[in-house]
Amino acid sequence: MALRHAVLAALLDGELSGYQLAKAFDVGVANFWYAQPQQLYSELTRLEKEGLVAGREVVQKTRPNKRLFHVTDAGLAELEAFTAASAKPTFIRDDLLVQVQAADRVDTDALIARLTERAHVAQAKIDLFGSLLHRLRDNLTEDEFLRHGDRIGPYLTCLRGVAFEQENRDWCARTITVLEERRQLHAGL
Amino acid sequence: MALRHAVLAALLDGELSGYQLAKAFDVGVANFWYAQPQQLYSELTRLEKEGLVAGREVVQKTRPNKRLFHVTDAGLAELEAFTAASAKPTFIRDDLLVQVQAADRVDTDALIARLTERAHVAQAKIDLFGSLLHRLRDNLTEDEFLRHGDRIGPYLTCLRGVAFEQENRDWCARTITVLEERRQLHAGL
DNA sequence: CCGCTCATGTAACAGGTTACATGATTTA
């Protein structure tokens, strides 16, 4: 089971409703996992049944009522046990890579269009993560924060997110260059 | 549908049996996708029914008979259509990141153990991909091959794989350093 | 008044994982 631990980890920063969790997981602010709202609502229900999270109803006048969840002691123990076991290796599964794998047999213009799109998405995420990092460390330098901050988990995962998206963007740029150079060579024949 | 296009792209390099495909997808040599043998066998059956791949029986004496598959014209058209459409953005889903997200609340020793494991796996993949790149470009330099080679798709995806794993390894190393420094600071109090 | 945000869910379906099943040959 995978999502359950991601939810528990996300709830460590404080109480959240299903809706707020969904926001975090959807926008990709929670850069350590991704999930759809529907998954989160059902996962929260399950976690509550098992006693790993507890929710309290918050009655609102102008908005629909909501339930704020927090991690219980049993939930923390579950996270501890999860960390004690080896993480299964992650594998890349990316439509764009499949398209590039077929590069020599499909339309180059289309492929360059895909790579350009992806590079833009990556840049947008870099910017988003960058401002998130800035907010997390407040007015400290990165080294200071990592040494003395009291909640560095989210910062560390966000660093990973930034590195991933930078690599992503740079690889797209390089690949576009290669494809364009080859097109010019081909045109020259 | 996702796996189908990965299979088509993998078969562009020549005829393969289900077993051979499984090898490629399993070891991670096919760094653009990952799939289990069982998925591949059923996907090949489906693709054949739809006429996107065609198989021919190869009778063997010392080994069980096998079926070698190749992509048909319809299959190529399918790949072309797939590339014409936007690739959906990829999301990270990584147990290790969930564990690091919870860093401040779980056992540091356990976490460092996980990060060390992952760094080793990443290094192993870097080595594997490195030798694969070497084999693909034969005795050409990378630039020469990318300019004049006739099948650069697999090379480009492999470059991405290397970059990903390097980033992976380096982030693990950095994170371990941070955690160890904090442990020392804490011990000094 | 139209569309967005808040707020939570059900149901159907597609995709992926794990376990089981078989059986010959080659390598250590």
Added chain:
DNA sequence: TAAATCATGTAACCTGTTACATGAGCGG
């Protein structure tokens, strides 16, 4: 002789995605 490789599949199960459903308030 035990384990790994070659070779293919079925079935049950767990995860994840998409579509549908509801309904109030707020901003342009």
